[in-house]
Amino acid sequence: MGKERTAVIGVGQTKYASTRGDVSMAGLLREAAQRALDTAHKTWSDIDAVVMGKAPDFFEGVMMPEIYLAEALGCVGKPIMRVHTAGSVGGSTACVAASMVQSRVHSTVLTIAWEKQSESNAMWALSLPQPFTTSVNAGAGGYFSPIMRRYMAMSDAPELIGCLVAFKDRQHALKNPYAHLHQHDLTFEQVVESPMLWDPIRYSETCPSSDGACAMVLTDEAGGDAHDGPVAWVSGTAMRSESNSYGGRNMVSPAASEQCADDVFAQAGIHDRRAEIDAVEMYVPFSWYEPMWLESLGFADKGKGWQLVESGATALDGGDLPVNPSGGVLSSNAIGASGMIRFAEAALQVMGEAGEHQVDGARTAFGHAYGGGAQYFAMWIVAKDK
Amino acid sequence: MPEEVLQAPLVLEYPFTGTTGPVVGRFLTGLREGVVLGVRRSDGTVMCPPLEYDPADASPLEEMVELPQSGEVVSWSWGGPRREQQPFDQPVAWALIQLDGADTPMLHAVLVDGPEQMSTGMRVQIKWRDEREGHITDICGFVPESDETGPKTASKTSTTVDLDSVEAVQSVRTPIRLNYSYTPGRALSEYLYAMKDKRIIGDRCGDTGQVFVPPRGVSPVAGKATIETVDLPDVGYVESFNITRVPIATRPDLEPPYCSAWIVLDGASVGFMGLVINCEPESVRLGMRVRAVWKPDEELEVSATNILGWEPTGEADEVIADIERIGRVGPQQKRGSAS
Numbered sequence: 001m002g003k004e005r006t007a008v009i010g011v012g013q014t015k016y017a018s019t020r021g022d023v024s025m026a027g028l029l030r031e032a033a034q035r036a037l038d039t040a041h042k043t044w045s046d047i048d049a050v051v052m053g054k055a056p057d058f059f060e061g062v063m064m065p066e067i068y069l070a071e072a073l074g075c076v077g078k079p080i081m082r083v084h085t086a087g088s089v090g091g092s093t094a095c096v097a098a099s100m101v102q103s104r105v106h107s108t109v110l111t112i113a114w115e116k117q118s119e120s121n122a123m124w125a126l127s128l129p130q131p132f133t134t135s136v137n138a139g140a141g142g143y144f145s146p147i148m149r150r151y152m153a154m155s156d157a158p159e160l161i162g163c164l165v166a167f168k169d170r171q172h173a174l175k176n177p178y179a180h181l182h183q184h185d186l187t188f189e190q191v192v193e194s195p196m197l198w199d200p201i202r203y204s205e206t207c208p209s210s211d212g213a214c215a216m217v218l219t220d221e222a223g224g225d226a227h228d229g230p231v232a233w234v235s236g237t238a239m240r241s242e243s244n245s246y247g248g249r250n251m252v253s254p255a256a257s258e259q260c261a262d263d264v265f266a267q268a269g270i271h272d273r274r275a276e277i278d279a280v281e282m283y284v285p286f287s288w289y290e291p292m293w294l295e296s297l298g299f300a301d302k303g304k305g306w307q308l309v310e311s312g313a314t315a316l317d318g319g320d321l322p323v324n325p326s327g328g329v330l331s332s333n334a335i336g337a338s339g340m341i342r343f344a345e346a347a348l349q350v351m352g353e354a355g356e357h358q359v360d361g362a363r364t365a366f367g368h369a370y371g372g373g374a375q376y377f378a379m380w381i382v383a384k385d386k
Numbered sequence: 387m388p389e390e391v392l393q394a395p396l397v398l399e400y401p402f403t404g405t406t407g408p409v410v411g412r413f414l415t416g417l418r419e420g421v422v423l424g425v426r427r428s429d430g431t432v433m434c435p436p437l438e439y440d441p442a443d444a445s446p447l448e449e450m451v452e453l454p455q456s457g458e459v460v461s462w463s464w465g466g467p468r469r470e471q472q473p474f475d476q477p478v479a480w481a482l483i484q485l486d487g488a489d490t491p492m493l494h495a496v497l498v499d500g501p502e503q504m505s506t507g508m509r510v511q512i513k514w515r516d517e518r519e520g521h522i523t524d525i526c527g528f529v530p531e532s533d534e535t536g537p538k539t540a541s542k543t544s545t546t547v548d549l550d551s552v553e554a555v556q557s558v559r560t561p562i563r564l565n566y567s568y569t570p571g572r573a574l575s576e577y578l579y580a581m582k583d584k585r586i587i588g589d590r591c592g593d594t595g596q597v598f599v600p601p602r603g604v605s606p607v608a609g610k611a612t613i614e615t616v617d618l619p620d621v622g623y624v625e626s627f628n629i630t631r632v633p634i635a636t637r638p639d640l641e642p643p644y645c646s647a648w649i650v651l652d653g654a655s656v657g658f659m660g661l662v663i664n665c666e667p668e669s670v671r672l673g674m675r676v677r678a679v680w681k682p683d684e685e686l687e688v689s690a691t692n693i694l695g696w697e698p699t700g701e702a703d704e705v706i707a708d709i710e711r712i713g714r715v716g717p718q719q720k721r722g723s724a725s
Contacts, residue, residue, distance in 0.1 A: 020405065021405055022405075022407075023405065024404075024406055024438060025405070026438050026439065027407040030438075030439065058400070060402065061400060061402030061404070061560055062560075071438070071440065071444065073444070074439075074443075074444030076442070076444075118405075119403050120400060123632075123635070125400075127634065127635065129398075131394035131568050132392065132574075132690055132691075133689065133691060134636070134637065134690070134691045135634045135636050136637075137630075137659050138630050138634045138646070141628075141630075141632070142628060142630055142632075142646050145628035146628050146646070146647065146648055147712075149627065149628065150625075150672075150712070151710075153672055153709055154709035196631060197630070198628040198629075198630050198632065199628055199643075199667075200628070201628070243607075245656050245657075246596065246598075246606045246607045246655070246656060247596040247656055247713040248655070248708075248711045248713055249656075249711065250711050250712075251710075251712045252710045302710075
């Protein structure tokens with residue numbers, strides 16, 4: 001007996017914003033969860049279990065918030081579970097939720113991920129002091145920028161590829177009402193002229209800090225068939241991790257990333273990744289990660305990912321492999337939610353529910369998340385057809 | 387090993403804020419005004435403190451009702467001697483107190499001199515703080531109902547305060563301070579002691595030959611304990627770097643722009659982050675040879691901060707063979723199945 005076919009029948013998101021001062025953490029989650037239930041045509045009593053995820057508790061200073069969220073998410077008397085895999089957590093959470101349906105443990109599962117970054121300072125939370133040593137590196141940008149420099153050196157990519165990605169994603173975000181950044185008047189020149197924060201990375205090439213939540217309702221084959229509305233069928237889920245430091249580690253394209261991609265594409269029966277995937281939502285918190293992941297995920301040959309960016313192949317308007325039509329992490333970054341947003345946006349594409357940022361005729365879409373020192377990976381593939 | 391494993395205090399603290407949302411915000415606004423509010427559920431029962439959503443059916447709760455300011459101790463335990471950071475100036479009993487008119491108890495303190503003055507079922511009433519800000523500590527605690535020694539124990543009524551006409555509480559300060567006793571462990575302790583003698587040590591994986599610096603005690607490639615300690619020179623090369631224009635909160639001494647780099651020491655298989663100093667950040671290159679800049683001998687201590695940074699040696703640049711891979715992939719370094 002194989003896995004139970006699993007369907008996404010509901011997606012809900014909050015508007016992403018720098019501060020959601022009008023709602024508590026519970027209220028924020030509730031907003032996304034209620035919207036997911038509404039699109040799934042479900043009520044709280046239809047949900048068998050809740051699987052939630054967020055990044056480290058230091059991002060809000062609420063320890064184990066899952067414990068206080070049972071009432072808000074209708075899971076009093078039901079199983080509640082929290083997943084934690086650093087920045088990839090939103091993706092991993094969706095994978096764990098899907099596994100509960102795939103394994104026939106539960107029929108209908110609500111999965112949700114969030115961050116309320118306005119209540120803390122992510123750079124502080126990611127740079128906690130340690131005795132006997134001192135910090136020599138500022139936040140996530142300080143960690144990832146040398147890796148991007150290595151990619152730039154190895155690929156010999158033109159200097160402004162990162163700016164092209166940032167400008168494209170911000171343009172995409174204008175078509176997504178939920179996106180945090182809506183920079184209507186932004187020009188490519190402004191992206192280029194933005195100050196270097198972590199040279200070679202400009203301020204304009206980094207993600208914002210957002211409050212927000214994203215939720216999905218997953219159900220079994222019978223539930224998907226019976227759903228009176230669009231459905232995204234999950235055709236593959238995979239997670240991998242690796243140590244973040246060992247001799248000869250490929251930090252530009254970590255082994256765990258490539259293994260995770262091989263696994264998820266094999267599950268979905270996809271051979272020509274670029275040709276068979278219609279829309280990609282990948283975790284790009286810093287601009288150069290788009291060409292880097294395009295290569296690591298097998299959408300482009302090694303050293304050639306930037307050519308897809310430069311040619312416009314990854315743009316929603318006219319590209320054959322639109323990447324982050326939602327505007328991506330570069331336009332909305334509620335850290336814990338960011339991975340789930342990628343997964344949910346992939347689902348919306350094959351459901352035909354992406355609105356203005358819909359990729360015409362999308363039938364198969366790819367959702368991706370990574371976290372830690374590029375050492376945790378979560379991916380899924382969703383399809384219009386069962 | 388001659389030295390002991392190191393240990394040091396580590397304090398993590400941050401002045402978090404919490405957004406209350408409308409229901410808890412209303413409750414806290416009430417406390418600031420000297421009023422206690424509960425929330426009514428669809429079955430008519432009242433929860434205090436209020437929740438935003440009904441535990442039974444997850445429906446949103448909105449109807450706030452004012453409650454009397456006295457009630458009954460449902461259960462309690464004696465808190466023992468006063469502890470630092472507790473918002474009381476005396477020992478207290480922790481108690482579940484069900485206010486009259488409420489169907490759920492709230493956790494708070496009863497301000498009595500000793501456990502002999504506590505009993506389940508005893509009647510207590512609120513003692514308010516004089517200066518209130520919209521926080522649970524606006525209630526100093528509860529005192530026995532007959533006790534009239536505390537100031538401002540008198541109840542207010544809803545007629546005295548119109549909560550719609552005062553500024554609503556929307557967030558609450560939730561500072562967190564965690565006191566840890568940090569230990570870097572055996573392998574890193576050895577490394578830190580060696581630093582006092584201006585020595586850099588790593589450790590070697592028996593299966594792959596990889597050398598890790600700082601040492602870890604375990605090989606992430608083989609999943610086994612490392613087999614030996616290795617002395618490394620204080621010279622190496624820049625594997626990659628950035629030029630950072632963002633300050634580091636814990637490094638007020640470090641003025642941007644500065645160069646953060648992955649440094650790979652000669653003989654090491656992995657890099658670690660350090661600052662490249664004594665040169666213009668713009669002159670730093672991939673493969674640039676660097677050496678450690680140590681603190682003056684008289685300032686050396688058991689600490690990695692003995693290395694102030696890394697400066698150019700002036701030697702020819704290292705040729706990085708495989709630009710994607712961080713660290714050396716020598717022929718002696720068989721890679722694990724993860725490769």
